[in-house]
């Protein structure tokens with residue numbers, strides 16, 4: 001065990017999986033950086049410095065820097081996975097899915113099904129997401145709901161260094177295409193993480209806090225926002241269960257159902273807009289299954305239906321915060 | 336103007352405009368670099384210093400009816416197109432008075448009134464939009480042309496190849512103007528561009544192509560002028576590749592370890608478009624050193640004022656969060 005950042009935990013998982021399996025290769029823009037220049041190799045080690053040092057350990061055969069060609073390298077990763085490799089492709093910002101949507105959505109997600117189950121597609125797509133850095137509308141989105149909507153993809157949203165490391169190992173060993181969504185504001189988060197390799201099964205939520213009044217389901221960075229609210233509410237005598245699903249495909253509905261049956265109240269906190277996102281999805285699943293157990297309407301805490309603004313004051317208003325979560329929880333317990 | 340006692344000519348005015356524009360960009364970016372290092376700039380910025388001659392040499396040919404599509408390296412091109420310096424600075428500072436009301440930020444400078452389009456966050460995406468601008472101006476028959484700035488990195492995007500072909504198939508009045516600064520982020524063109532020849536890819540669809548030293552204002556001016564005139568005359572698309580030096584990192588904060596030691600110093604020494612411009616106009620007696628110094632001082636004051644205005648300006652009102660999503664009511 002040692003204290004590791006979310007960034008270091010992800011790097012360690014990549015390194016351990018590459019050591020474990022020679023068919024694991026990394027593909028992406030500036031994973032090393034420095035190719036074709038007059039300076040150092042591994043100059044960036046990834047746009048967010050996640051892959052720093054892996055070039056030196058595994059060489060350019062396995063750490064493949066790409067031109068700015070998302071459609072081509074994502075498609076190549078899909079093809080390589082179908083042909084037996086275990087590629088980890090990095091999409092620098094999830095917003096750029098727009099450029100390679102066909103490769104992920106029409107090719108990777110449907111490959112196995114379309115060809116009648118003949119193939120495995122052990123592809124991992126690492127991508128980054130989230131607002132809070134004043135990067136504006138094309139570099140700040142959370143598209144987890146979109147990814148979740150495409151049958152055939154598995155979707156991972158780690159909220160802690162420990163989860164990130166274990167879930168990434170699982171993702172790489174998985175025989176289906178997995179989208180692994182890293183929140184950029186979490187890269188510096190630190191906690192105790194085992195040094196050795198370990199996996200965390202998909203579809204097992206983490207119960208972050210336990211309480212009998214309200215169930216809160218939150219994803220990725222919103223887990224921390226919700227946790228802040230839960231702690232503050234405890235001082236007011238309101239006790240919440242906070243659930244981090246960790247993967248949205250597969251989704252651990254059992255854990256959510258068990259908790260909602262006990263509390264009768266559900267709040268979902270998500271960083272994507274309210275339409276067609278994870279908040280709506282989980283609300284619908286729970287409403288269908290547990291309508292009679294609900295003592296109050298299900299509530300969603302999300303940004304409004306607008307693109308992400310760049311100005312910091314607007315971005316702050318855009319993002320759900322603990323105060324908003326608390327206000328909604330208070331309303332629910334009064335009902 | 337020009338030499339002492341000479342009457343002002345159109346050519347003098349154009350030269351002064353070019354110098355003023357390039358010097359404004361340089362001063363703006365150098366000052367931004369310093370302010371960023373001092374922690375005064377509240378957003379991420381990609382600086383244009385070194386590349387001034389390219390946007391300036393192009394914009395010298397653009398009129399009201401013409402479109403100029405730009406990239407994330409947006410400040411210089413926006414200045415060259417004539418966008419308001421204070422509004423640019425305020426956008427970088429994410430203020431209500433910014434070009435985009437603080438909603439876009441540095442990589443998204445845009446001024447619809449000037450047909451300054453898009454600074455685009457998606458590498459290469461502007462190439463297709465530029466075809467659309469060209470379609471519109473031709474449809475209206477207003478004689479407009481479109482210049483689309485793209486970086487060397489963009490040449491490897493599929494949409495750029497598709498846009499070349501579409502522009503050629505439809506014979507659109509568009510010029511794809513590549514600023515080859517040697518790098519896309521930390522990766523060099525020698526690695527990323529197979530064949531290392533951007534212009535040749537345009538030639539593959541039958542477009543006229545040209546390669547030019549983008550640190551030479553006069554060369555850019557002549558070459559871009561020819562391509563723009565061809566488009567205006569109905570001669571269809573062209574590609575111009577400009578070799579330009581990039582004096583700062585990909586973005587501010589970039590340690591630039593992928594560059595050779597001394598590379599930037601050497602570029603500043605041998606490939607500074609402003610040094611070359613001054614030498615040329617002074618040598619030919621077109622402008623005087625005193626005039627240039629006067630322009631420099633005026634620009635420094637303007638940039639100072641733009642920055643202090645931006646730093647002191649108000650952020651967007653809270654209501655702005657929900658406005659501008661749709662043109663109409665919903």
Ligand SMILES: Cc1ncc(C[n+]2csc(CCOP(=O)(O)OP(=O)(O)O)c2C)c(N)n1
Nearest residue numbers: 068408456457458486487488489518519520
């Ligand atoms: C579709 C897409 N992929 C990747 C990026 C990340 N990115 C931002 S700038 C850049 C490099 C662009 O290089 P180039 O086109 O040469 O322009 P320069 O920055 O040199 O002006 C990259 C890869 C992006 N913005 N959009």
Ligand SMILES: [Mg+2]
Nearest residue numbers: 486487518519
């Ligand atoms: Mg470049």
